[in-house]
Amino acid sequence: xxxxxxxxxxxxxxxxxAASHAVFLASASPGAHVTLLYVLDYDKTRTDVxxxxxxxxxxxxxxxxxxxxxxxxxxxxxxxxxxxLHGEAGPVIVEHANKENYDVVVIGSRGLNTLQxxxxxxxxxxxxxxxxxxxxxxx
Amino acid sequence: MNIQSFKQQWFGNIxxxxxxxxxxxxxxxPEAIAFSIIAGVDPMVGLYAxxxxxxxxxxxxxxxxxxxxATGAMALAMVxxxxxxGIQYLFAATILTGVLQIIWGYLKVAKIMRFIPRAVMMGxxxxxxxxxxxxxxEFIFGVSTLTYVFVGVTxxxxxxxxxFFKAIPAPLIxxxxxxxxxxxxxxxxxxxxxxxxxxxxxxxxxxxxxxLNFETLQIIxxxxxxxxxxxxxxxxxxxxxxxDMTDTGSDKNREARGQGIxxxxxxxxxxxxxxxxxxxxxxxxxxxxxxxxxxxTAGVVLIILILVFAPLVMQIPMPVLAAIMVMVxxxxxxxxxxxxxxxAPRTDAIVLLVTVVTVVWTHDLSKGVFAGVLLSAxxxxxxxxxxxxxxxxxxxxxxxxxxxxxxxxxxSVEDFTTYFELNEMPNHVTIDFTNAHVWDDSAVGAIxxxxxxxxxxxxxxxxxxxxEPSKKLLDKLAIHQEAGAKSxxx
Numbered sequence: 001x002x003x004x005x006x007x008x009x010x011x012x013x014x015x016x017x018a019a020s021h022a023v024f025l026a027s028a029s030p031g032a033h034v035t036l037l038y039v040l041d042y043d044k045t046r047t048d049v050x051x052x053x054x055x056x057x058x059x060x061x062x063x064x065x066x067x068x069x070x071x072x073x074x075x076x077x078x079x080x081x082x083x084x085l086h087g088e089a090g091p092v093i094v095e096h097a098n099k100e101n102y103d104v105v106v107i108g109s110r111g112l113n114t115l116q117x118x119x120x121x122x123x124x125x126x127x128x129x130x131x132x133x134x135x136x137x138x139x
Numbered sequence: 140m141n142i143q144s145f146k147q148q149w150f151g152n153i154x155x156x157x158x159x160x161x162x163x164x165x166x167x168x169p170e171a172i173a174f175s176i177i178a179g180v181d182p183m184v185g186l187y188a189x190x191x192x193x194x195x196x197x198x199x200x201x202x203x204x205x206x207x208x209a210t211g212a213m214a215l216a217m218v219x220x221x222x223x224x225g226i227q228y229l230f231a232a233t234i235l236t237g238v239l240q241i242i243w244g245y246l247k248v249a250k251i252m253r254f255i256p257r258a259v260m261m262g263x264x265x266x267x268x269x270x271x272x273x274x275x276x277e278f279i280f281g282v283s284t285l286t287y288v289f290v291g292v293t294x295x296x297x298x299x300x301x302x303f304f305k306a307i308p309a310p311l312i313x314x315x316x317x318x319x320x321x322x323x324x325x326x327x328x329x330x331x332x333x334x335x336x337x338x339x340x341x342x343x344x345x346x347x348x349x350x351l352n353f354e355t356l357q358i359i360x361x362x363x364x365x366x367x368x369x370x371x372x373x374x375x376x377x378x379x380x381x382x383d384m385t386d387t388g389s390d391k392n393r394e395a396r397g398q399g400i401x402x403x404x405x406x407x408x409x410x411x412x413x414x415x416x417x418x419x420x421x422x423x424x425x426x427x428x429x430x431x432x433x434x435x436t437a438g439v440v441l442i443i444l445i446l447v448f449a450p451l452v453m454q455i456p457m458p459v460l461a462a463i464m465v466m467v468x469x470x471x472x473x474x475x476x477x478x479x480x481x482x483a484p485r486t487d488a489i490v491l492l493v494t495v496v497t498v499v500w501t502h503d504l505s506k507g508v509f510a511g512v513l514l515s516a517x518x519x520x521x522x523x524x525x526x527x528x529x530x531x532x533x534x535x536x537x538x539x540x541x542x543x544x545x546x547x548x549x550x551s552v553e554d555f556t557t558y559f560e561l562n563e564m565p566n567h568v569t570i571d572f573t574n575a576h577v578w579d580d581s582a583v584g585a586i587x588x589x590x591x592x593x594x595x596x597x598x599x600x601x602x603x604x605x606x607e608p609s610k611k612l613l614d615k616l617a618i619h620q621e622a623g624a625k626s627x628x629x
């Protein structure tokens with residue numbers, strides 16, 4: 001089955017749902033390894049830096065956001081790692097997924113920002129269209 | 140985060156840097172002109188500054204991929220100097236700003252930056268955004284109906300067009316299209332040329348025409364000091380943002396010195412003081428700029444465009460420029476602050492508001508930062524100056540242990556002394572300092588006073604649990620052990 005699984009996370013409810021499906025998927029295939037990819041866009045980066053006292057504190061804040069999701073995997077004994085990348089979510093996920101050749105990419109169908117989705121089109125749509133490996137879209 | 144090698148900083152991303160630098164140059168032109176207008180100087184002053192600063196920072200800066208040029212924060216701080224003493228004093232102040240920044244750099248200013256609370260940083264960017272917006276009001280409101288139309292159309296273009304088309308910056312498209320409409324239809328709108336001239340020449344070296352005496356120094360020093368602080372604050376904040384965006388490290392103290400060098404040279408070439416730009420650096424990184432080559436490209440392309448298109452640049456209608464600056468101010472504002480105001484501790488929220496109000500009131504960002512830092516220092520002192528004394532529940536009437544908790548220093552000694560004055564003490568008193576720290580001579584004085592008063596009443600007092608630094612301070616300063624010492628009279 002799927003050995004190398006990429007899950008796009010952003011701390012939203014949808015991405016948590018995507019993660020729990022990835023748990024389901026990974027527990028069905030022994031030896032699976034999960035990468036949790038968190039993409040920080042540039043405007044978010046600006047706000048984060050202004051709102052934090054130091055880069056160390058910022059680092060901890062971001063990890064804390066993803067830790068509950070990582071624990072879903074740890075609880076089931078599935079090895080997982082967190083990956084933080086900067087840039088526009090859609091293109092960055094596509095680039096990373098294609099470069100690393102994952103067996104499957106799991107992504108929630110709606111991220112944090114409804115307005116953005118309306119005008120820009122959804123990140124999941126871009127990912128589904130451009131990633132070479134199979135994409136599991138979680139509604 | 141590692142700082143990249145020299146070769147990586149210059150030639151690690153040639154294609155991306157040149158493309159992004161060109162995009163930045165296009166976005167810089169309207170801002171450089173608008174900031175010159177805010178400062179009350181000819182557009183050339185801001186354009187020359189943007190050219191020299193961008194180019195020099197490419198070599199001297201500590202944060203590759205960051206864009207520095209003439210900025211709004213700096214322009215606002217020089218308005219008064221220009222108005223009262225003229226442009227030559229601005230050039231002199233710009234040189235002095237650079238000198239001060241180099242000194243700050245050698246004093247390791249990056250470390251001092253850690254003392255600036257986040258509420259003050261938020262206040263800084265928000266106040267900056269508000270001031271940039273306020274500077275546009277006179278060009279937008281109450282001019283003419285046609286002005287409103289052009290402002291509206293410009294805003295529509297800059298906010299909606301990028302959704303469909305991203306290759307060319309939308310503000311540039313707005314400028315070109317709307318200027319063309321104004322020129323061909325011969326519409327009656329104020330343009331950049333009405334507010335100053337743009338010359339097709341390279342900046343030249345000259346020494347500012349000011350008398351070299353103490354009086355000149357008195358005139359320019361306050362402005363230069365404010366400029367040096369504002370410039371470094373925005374530059375180092377921007378550097379941290381670029382660090383985070385690109386996941387690479389930077390040398391903040393070198394950046395501070397680089398900003399200084401850039402301002403000194405700029406002052407000698409007829410430019411106004413500048414610093415790093417949060418917005419432009421963001422545009423650069425987003426467009427793929429990473430290395431020093433991007434800043435160099437931005438400066439060089441900017442001056443080439445000015446040399447070639449100066450007559451057309453003068454035709455840019457003011458409503459279009461003002462609308463673009465409204466977009467810049469909306470982009471500068473930290474919208475997350477509203478959420479912060481609700482969630483943050485009340486004291487932090489007050490610090491943020493006081494910073495913003497002070498800046499908007501004085502039009503000087505450095506005063507706002509000063510007020511904000513001072514206020515948060517007071518709040519911090521108030522917060523940690525709570526000292527509690529707790530009586531251990533020993534049932535004995537002859538002895539008891541009193542536990543002191545907190546930081547004992549000038550602001551907190553009163554809680555400590557009043558406790559021992561108001562409460563009846565047994566014959567044997569042990570004061571336990573395990574959970575306390577004695578910081579200064581006020582604290583030692585307070586301990587002295589309490590002990591002497593108790594000893595006068597015939598109580599036996601023992602001090603325990605003092606940590607090493609507290610004990611040292613007490614041994615050095617306290618007088619209570621000396622035989623026959625009298626209690627002070629107060």
